[in-house]
Amino acid sequence: MPPQPPRRRYRRLTVIILSGLIAALTAGAGAALLLVHQHVRQLAHPDAHSELWQAYQLRAELERSLNSARQVLAGKSDSDALATRVEVLASLLPPLRTTPVYNYLVVPRPEVQVTLETIQHLSDAWLRRAPWGQPAAAKVLAGEMLRELPPLLEPAHELVVVTNIALTNYMDAERQDLQRAFNLLAWVLFGLGLCSVLLALRVIANSRRKLQLTQRLHDLNQSLEQRVEQRTQELSERKALLRYILDTSPSDVALLSDEDSRAHYVSPRLLQRTGIHPDEPFTLHRLFDDPDEEARFRQSLTDHGQLDSWETRLAGNPAYWAIVWARKMEVEGRPASLVWSFDINQRKAMEQELRLLATTDPLTGLQNRHAFVKRGVALLKSAQRYERQCAALMLDIDFFKPINDTHGHAFGDAVLQAVAKELTQGLREVDLLGRLGGEEFAAILPETDLQQALQVAERVRNSVQALSFTSEDGSRVRLTLSIGVAARREGELRLEDLLARADRALYRAKAGGRNRTETAPGL
Known part of the structure; x- marks a missing residue:
């Protein structure tokens, strides 16, 4: 050369x-x-x-x-x-x-x-x-x-x-x-x-030709660099925006691989709720409080490819109620599951409180009239179905209005609470006790015949009679109960019929001088 x-x-x-x-x-x-x-x-x-x-x-x-x-x-x-x-x-x-x-x-x-x-x-x-x-x-x-x-x-x-x-x-x-x-x-x-x-x-x-070719190549390179830079910036901004949306979302989000224990993304709030360190493996098994619930959730997600509004308890410290959604998807060509949830613990607590308020007498803590009647109907139907004994008590505090008028409503409320406590202690756990209103109470006694019901009535009447209260003026106040007892008749399905007979027995007890127990004919 x-x-x-x-x-x-x-x-x-x-x-x-x-x-x-x-x-x-x-x-x-x-x-x-x-x-x-x-x-x-x-x-x-x-x-x-x-x-x-x-x-x-x-x-x-x-x-x-x-x-x-x-x-x-x-x-x-x-x-x-x-x-x-x-x-x-x-x-x-x-x-x-x-x-x-x-x-x-x-x-x-x-x-x-x-x-x-x-x-x-x-x-x-x-x-x-x-x-x-x-x-x-x-x-x-x-x-x-x-x-x-x-x-x-x-x-x-x-x-x-x-x-x-x-x-x-x-x-x-x-x-x-x-x-x-x-x-x-x-x-x-x-x-x-x-x-x-x-x-x-x-x-x-x-060379002029080399200049033209070089200038053209330079222009192409510049355009390519601008496009790459613009595309890179757009992808970066979208990724940052997506992470910001997920991190600030009120829902807890997790994107989990279906092939291994790798998590593509877990929101910080979900890690905090579950107590899992960011470096630890995060799987569906660690998300659910109940392993059986996790198995049902996984199977349903596999069968349908998506789940909506799945209400369950999630693992945490402590465990909490949540509504969960899930979708099957692909990430980088591999199967994955997108799961997001919303904490409903506060809603559950409010529901429980509303149920309690709807069924409980706020003063005595006993069943209110509505709850008593609803459960009493079920007990009576069960007794009829299995041909078992069942009895009802109607209880009324004697001369309660003068107590209220003389010593005030606060004193009267304390008397009602004390009587409710004595009645609760005098009955079994299987017995149904409720306050129907004012100073009137009622009880349903399953697996109890008329004689057994009389014994229960006399026991609670004596326990209430033993109560003693001291009013603000220093005077002693004692109470007595009048009680009506009725046993279920064969074929009697209506709770109001059983309670009506017990109520008529109660009026006989009051007419007979109060502080006594009267019975209604059983058959």
């Missing part, structure tokens, strides 16, 4: 040098773009730099917890409300204790960590003693909170101020880093442009 002319070698060497510089500057531009992109993502992340809001929420939660404690002691709030406040207070501390933002303070403020450690220590101790459904424990804990929380309000306010200063310093440092990254990118792009111009001039000097 003949040696190249010196001028041609010089031009080739120049092209090689310029190409090397362009390659180096392109790599530098890519690195600078990556650095700028990382800073921009960090500043634009929806959960970034929330320390000031968290500090403010902590200060506000101290006030709310203090107010809840006062309401508990004043009897205006229940124990569950106080336990909820304790859990909320404890959940606000971890982000502030682990954030590096306080490292940006010009002058160290150790009192910040002291305040956080003090609140952490108190919230951990209170969380272990969270008085769910324990009114007495709630009052003890409320008294302790009233002693411990007020001294922390001022340090908590200082914590907000210090967090604001630290976050300002941190943002200043971030802005300076971003400015330096932009400056680096500008110089690299300037150098890249200069070398490109020189190379273009060299190419123009060598």
Whole structure:
């Protein structure tokens, strides 16, 4: 191969040098773009730099917890409300204790960590003693909170101020880093442009055709880079938006692989409810409180490909009621299950409370008239079906209205509660006892004939007669009962017929002088 002319070698060497510089500057531009992109993502992340809001929420939660404690002691709030406040207070501390933002303070403020450690220590101790459904424990804990929380309000306010200063310093440092990254990118792009111009001039000097081809290739490369950058940015923004939507959704979400124990995504709230560490395997088996329920859920999801409004108990500390939805799908070409749930524990508690209010007399705690009649009809039908004995008692406190008129309704309520307690203790667990209204009570006694019912009636009448009350004026008040007893007749299916006969026996007892038991004919 003949040696190249010196001028041609010089031009080739120049092209090689310029190409090397362009390659180096392109790599530098890519690195600078990556650095700028990382800073921009960090500043634009929806959960970034929330320390000031968290500090403010902590200060506000101290006030709310203090107010809840006062309401508990004043009897205006229940124990569950106080336990909820304790859990909320404890959940606000971890982000502030682990954030590096306080490292940006010009002058160290150790009192910040002291305040956080003090609140952490108190919230951990209170969380272990969270008085769910324990009114007495709630009052003890409320008294302790009233002693411990007020001294922390001022340090908590200082914590907000210090967090604001630290976050300002941190943002200043971030802005300076971003400015330096932009400056680096500008110089690299300037150098890249200069070398490109020189190379273009060299190419123009060598050949017009090479210039046209190089210019066309350059244009295509620029268009491709812009498209790749635009597409990358769009994908990144969509991914960040999707994660933000999932993290802030009121539902708990999990995307689980069907082939192994790998979880593609689990929302932070669901991890917190189940007590599972983010590094631990997360599967459907760990989500359900009952393994049999998990097996039914998995089978139904396999059969139908989707599930809607599946009401069940999920694992947690403690376990809780939830409505669960699920869909079969593919992630990266592999089968997966998308599961999301909504906590309905509060709704379940309200339903239970409503059921209790609908069936219970609020003063005595006995069955109210509606619940008594409903259960009494079922007991009577069962006795008829299996041809078993059954009896009814109608009980009325003698001369109760004068007691109310003389000593007041509060005294009368205490008398009714005491009588209800004696009646409950005098009957069996299988017996049905209810307050029909005022001073009138009724009982259904399964597996009991007329003579046995008379014995029960006399026992409760004597126990009530033994009661003694002291009124506000110091006088002693005693009670007596009039009781009517009736046994089920063969073929008698209507509860009102049985109660009517017992009621007529009750009126005979009252007409006969009260404080006595009368029976209705059994057959």
